[in-house]
Amino acid sequence: MEYLISGIEEAVRLLFTGESGVYTIVGVSVFVAVSAILLASVMGLPAGYLLATRRFRGQRFVTTVLNTMLAMPTVVIGLFVYSMISRRGPLGFMELLYTPKAMIIGETLLALPIVAAFTLSAFRAVDSRITETALTLGATTAQTARTLISEARFGIMAAVVAAFGRVIAEVGAAMMLGGNIKGSTRTMTTAIALESNKGEFGLAIALGIILLLTAFGANILFHWLQGFDD
Amino acid sequence: MADPITAGPVTTDPIIVGEHLAHRYGSGFHLHVEHLALYAGRTYAIYGSNGSGKTTLLNILALLTLPHEGRILFEGQPVNGADPARGRRYRRRVTLLMQHVYLFRSTVFENVASGLRFRGMAKGAIEERVNGMLDKVGLRQFAHRPAQSLSGGEAQRAGLARALVTDPDVLLLDEPTASVDAAHGKQIESILAETCRQRRMTVVLSTHQYDQAYRIADEVLIMREGRMLERGPENVFKGRIEESADGPVVHLDGGVTLRSDTTARGPAHIVISSQEIRLSRPPRTPHAANTLAGVVTAASVDGDRIRLDVDAVPRQDAEPGRNPDAGLDVDAGPRLDAEPGRHPDSGLDVDTGPRLDAEPGLRLTVHVARGSFADMGITVGDTVYAAIEASAVRAS
Numbered sequence: 262m263e264y265l266i267s268g269i270e271e272a273v274r275l276l277f278t279g280e281s282g283v284y285t286i287v288g289v290s291v292f293v294a295v296s297a298i299l300l301a302s303v304m305g306l307p308a309g310y311l312l313a314t315r316r317f318r319g320q321r322f323v324t325t326v327l328n329t330m331l332a333m334p335t336v337v338i339g340l341f342v343y344s345m346i347s348r349r350g351p352l353g354f355m356e357l358l359y360t361p362k363a364m365i366i367g368e369t370l371l372a373l374p375i376v377a378a379f380t381l382s383a384f385r386a387v388d389s390r391i392t393e394t395a396l397t398l399g400a401t402t403a404q405t406a407r408t409l410i411s412e413a414r415f416g417i418m419a420a421v422v423a424a425f426g427r428v429i430a431e432v433g434a435a436m437m438l439g440g441n442i443k444g445s446t447r448t449m450t451t452a453i454a455l456e457s458n459k460g461e462f463g464l465a466i467a468l469g470i471i472l473l474l475t476a477f478g479a480n481i482l483f484h485w486l487q488g489f490d491d
Numbered sequence: 492m493a494d495p496i497t498a499g500p501v502t503t504d505p506i507i508v509g510e511h512l513a514h515r516y517g518s519g520f521h522l523h524v525e526h527l528a529l530y531a532g533r534t535y536a537i538y539g540s541n542g543s544g545k546t547t548l549l550n551i552l553a554l555l556t557l558p559h560e561g562r563i564l565f566e567g568q569p570v571n572g573a574d575p576a577r578g579r580r581y582r583r584r585v586t587l588l589m590q591h592v593y594l595f596r597s598t599v600f601e602n603v604a605s606g607l608r609f610r611g612m613a614k615g616a617i618e619e620r621v622n623g624m625l626d627k628v629g630l631r632q633f634a635h636r637p638a639q640s641l642s643g644g645e646a647q648r649a650g651l652a653r654a655l656v657t658d659p660d661v662l663l664l665d666e667p668t669a670s671v672d673a674a675h676g677k678q679i680e681s682i683l684a685e686t687c688r689q690r691r692m693t694v695v696l697s698t699h700q701y702d703q704a705y706r707i708a709d710e711v712l713i714m715r716e717g718r719m720l721e722r723g724p725e726n727v728f729k730g731r732i733e734e735s736a737d738g739p740v741v742h743l744d745g746g747v748t749l750r751s752d753t754t755a756r757g758p759a760h761i762v763i764s765s766q767e768i769r770l771s772r773p774p775r776t777p778h779a780a781n782t783l784a785g786v787v788t789a790a791s792v793d794g795d796r797i798r799l800d801v802d803a804v805p806r807q808d809a810e811p812g813r814n815p816d817a818g819l820d821v822d823a824g825p826r827l828d829a830e831p832g833r834h835p836d837s838g839l840d841v842d843t844g845p846r847l848d849a850e851p852g853l854r855l856t857v858h859v860a861r862g863s864f865a866d867m868g869i870t871v872g873d874t875v876y877a878a879i880e881a882s883a884v885r886a887s
């Protein structure tokens with residue numbers, strides 16, 4: 262037990278002093294996660310909107326694939342992207358492996374189905390009278406879409422927050438694609454894994470606390486946003 | 492609401508015409524409205540029970556539902572189908588207030604402003620108009636509250652304000668008072684009346700409240716099972732259906748007794764289908780049952796037909812069940828036809844017509860084809876006979 266107590270003491274000290282590059286690691290984590298979420302949102306929000314409002318052939322199939330991808334193991338995403346960008350892969354010439362860019366690609370693929378699927382359900386959950394009401398008030402097609410997005414805004418934000426929570430806490434793809442290089446691709450999760458292996462519990466616990474608070478925060482925000490839809 | 496003299500349908504073309512409108516649902520419900528003409532500045536009530544097709548018809552008129560068949564003309568131009576821009580221009584002049592109004596997740600002010608924002612109106616102008624409208628519906632103090640916090644009646648008024656502030660030419664209202672309490676219902680009715688006094692606006696509201704329909708509207712359209720039964724309050728009468736030796740008879744308030752096929756008994760509202768009343772000029776007629784003498788008091792053009800108001804009095808010599816000569820079976824009497832040209836003995840001296848000073852009767856509305864109308868040469872003030880099939884006399 263001694264080592265745990267001293268680990269916690271060390272963690273508190275690190276959090277206050279910022280030694281051992283704690284906040285560099287947090288910075289990399291946040292940078293990668295935010296970049297991935299932005300990319301996933303740019304693609305996932307319109308995809309969710311179109312899936313919710315348009316009718317087309319194969320729609321059910323796309324929706325089913327999307328929902329299945331929600332449960333995709335992160336190491337499988339890591340494996341897929343790794344095979345693409347490793348030296349022998351089709352995108353090997355871009356030399357992306359073990360860079361933050363590689364991690365962003367992996368985390369975007371992880372976040373995309375979450376953003377799209379949650380956006381889809383957010384649009385499905387809004388009142389069916391919104392579109393009709395906008396039309397009776399003389400809205401154009403674009404104005405009707407904007408009205409619908411505005412009405413679904415809390416559900417859409419919840420989709421983004423949920424994806425952020427998943428990405429920031431993910432370790433498999435980050436490890437495989439980033440390589441856990443100190444100061445460059447070392448994130449909170451990969452650092453915790455490494456430091457625990459080394460027996461350096463102080464840094465691991467310090468990062469664990471930050472990660473836990475972030476995940477808690479995201480979760481609370483998610484439920485708060487979802488509460489607006491009741 | 493509208494002044495019957497200035498807002499009468501005689502002088503103008505209809506603002507909205509529905510032609511051969513048909514719409515089917517999977518449930519088997521079938522809306523079929525052959526011809527509907529709405530005139531600018533008039534207030535119409537679509538009266539019918541739940542499921543009679545009122546909402547479907549209003550949604551079609553608002554272009555929210557595209558009818559499977561038929562077309563809608565606005566100021567003579569077709570608006571459904573064609574191009575979406577024309578549909579949108581139409582929707583900017585014809586708006587619908589749904590029965591269960593949806594308010595956007597924003598403030599009351601923003602809700603009322605939304606139609607004006609869609610039209611790209613300047614901020615200052617929006618503020619002025621919205622505040623004015625909120626004053627009018629008594630919601631000014633709620634302007635900056637979240638719309639979701641309003642009560643049902645307040646929400647309905649906010650919805651009405653949101654529709655009225657866009658200054659529509661035609662306002663469609665689906666059961667505007669059905670989901671609010673009596674006090675709010677009265678308030679909504681008076682806001683509507685006030686608006687119509689200030690501005691020439693066509694109002695079409697659906698209702699299942701008989702009294703509301705007749706209280707508010709210049710004209711009542713009755714719907715049943717997806718069809719328009721009758722237009723005009725003139726041919727709905729209070730009365731009593733009784734059994735007689737020769738089948739059911741209807742005693743209408745006003746002293747007129749008619750034979751009917753209806754299976755209903757007791758006090759009822761009686762509808763006489765204006766399509767099934769045949770007019771003829773005196774002296775043709777005769778001893779047929781269900782024939783009323785009357786004077787033409789008004790004539791107006793309604794599409795390809797002429798709509799006549801006939802103030803009818805009961806024939807003294809042919810009340811059903813009283814006069815042995817009357818020939819209670821309609822078929823036994825001479826055939827009455829609106830086209831006197833076919834009758835060799837038509838056009839005799841008008842003086843042999845009916846006595847009209849007998850009793851106060853009832854005002855009938857009769858539709859006559861333009862051609863027949865011209866052939867008969869009827870003008871306002873003429874005396875006519877109106878023959879009514881027993882099957883045309885129904886309980887409402």
